[in-house]
Amino acid sequence: MLASPTAEELEQLRRAVAIMTVDEKQNADKLIDEQIHKIAADAQVDPGLLAIFINGYALHHKKTTLTDSPRPSK
Numbered sequence: 001m002l003a004s005p006t007a008e009e010l011e012q013l014r015r016a017v018a019i020m021t022v023d024e025k026q027n028a029d030k031l032i033d034e035q036i037h038k039i040a041a042d043a044q045v046d047p048g049l050l051a052i053f054i055n056g057y058a059l060h061h062k063k064t065t066l067t068d069s070p071r072p073s074k
Helices: 007-019 022-026 033-043 047-068
Strands: none
Touching: 007 033, 007 047, 033 047
16 A cells, blocks of 8 residues: 655655765666665665665656657657
């Protein structure tokens, strides 16, 4: 079941995003598990929570990218 993050979870996500580099933010959909775990450890946040957040972003980014792509003409 989908649910909004709690206030505590949101604060954890804010801490994680705050320490991410510009490159990590711009390419968040391409981060590998080891990178996500390192960010989580450095930010002292739950790695599972961060992984869910990053995966959700990646799915949204992929869907948006595919939707915005021009369709080939017949």
